[in-house]
Amino acid sequence: MATIKNVAQYIHELLDVDAFKDYAPNGLQVQGKEKLKKIVMGVSATQAFIEAAIEKEADAILVHHGWFWDKEDPRIIGMKHKRLKLLMEHDINLLAYHLPLDAHPELGNNAQLAKVLDIHMEDVMDGQGVGNYGRLEEYMSLEELGQSIEKKLGRKPMLINAGDHAIRRVAWCTGGAQGYIDKAAKAGVDAYISGEISEHTTHTARENGVHYIAAGHHATERYGVQALGEHVAAKFGLLYEFVDIDNPA
Ligand SMILES: [Zn+2]
Structure with a gap:
């Protein structure tokens, strides 16, 4: 069944998350609704990306650059408050995978x-x-x-x-x-x-x-998250869509 718990557990094993020392938590970073019908993939969990994902009726967003990086200000204020509020108001899960997604020999x-x-x-x-x-x-x-x-x-x-x-x-x-x-x-x-x-x-x-x-x-870094999202969507029978928020950097 496509629950957030099952999907997060599956990706955790697929990407061998425990084998990595990373600068941010990999996996479910913000919990939302339990049952998933659609995931929306993107490179970074920005305000513009969350707004697009809401429009696309995402139940979970899957990104390479999530939140809660080492050494960042942990307070939920300003930009972070805005993003988190928007995500939680829509009950959307945030799944983020950094180094494990860089490294996977097929989907990375x-x-x-x-x-x-x-x-x-x-x-x-x-x-x-x-x-x-x-x-x-x-x-x-x-x-x-x-x-x-x-x-x-x-x-x-x-x-x-x-x-x-x-x-x-x-x-x-x-x-x-x-x-x-x-x-x-x-x-x-x-x-x-x-x-x-x-x-x-x-x-x-x-x-x-x-x-x-x-x-x-x-x-x-646009390609790993798409490959992972397509793989997971096929495995769990989910709808999926990639949203590219342009970034010249
Ligand atoms: Zn990066």
Whole structure:
């Protein structure tokens, strides 16, 4: 039966949530109605997303970026109060999965991004399985790979050129994982792809000869939550819908 308890338990096991050390609680973050007919997926549990989910008659929302992050102000005031009030007034459950959703080898953000970008997955970057190493089908220049990514993600990536070499072996990690460039450089890949960029990412890329591609935090993390939502909806016979609230970052 599609109850919030059953669905949350199923995802908990599917994503092996207990195996992760994370910066926010994974799973049911805000409890709503018991029986589910429809889930609405999105990248981040923002006010605009909740408003859209209410319009779509969601019983639960399923997101990658939920709430209650480590070190954030725990008080329910201001922006947080507005969001929580809206959600609770409509009795909607909030399910959020962060690192476990990045890492899942099939439904995860990294696996799904590889599918979208036609990258063959070969290995994981860290002990939790977050980030991957892999290979493009054929050699591409940085400009060619950048154009291909722009076409597939609908957003122009920022390219940091680190030499004349063509790209075949790549590493990637969705979202704000530009810090993993050191690991990617040590592994000797031709290029590293993530969502965001910091000032020093440019230096690390140039001085290690690893091309860097900042393809967008939001743009790279739209796919895991869709794959997970579709999988869960099929399993429990739920209606589902993905709502994309545009975010250029
Ligand atoms: Zn993220």
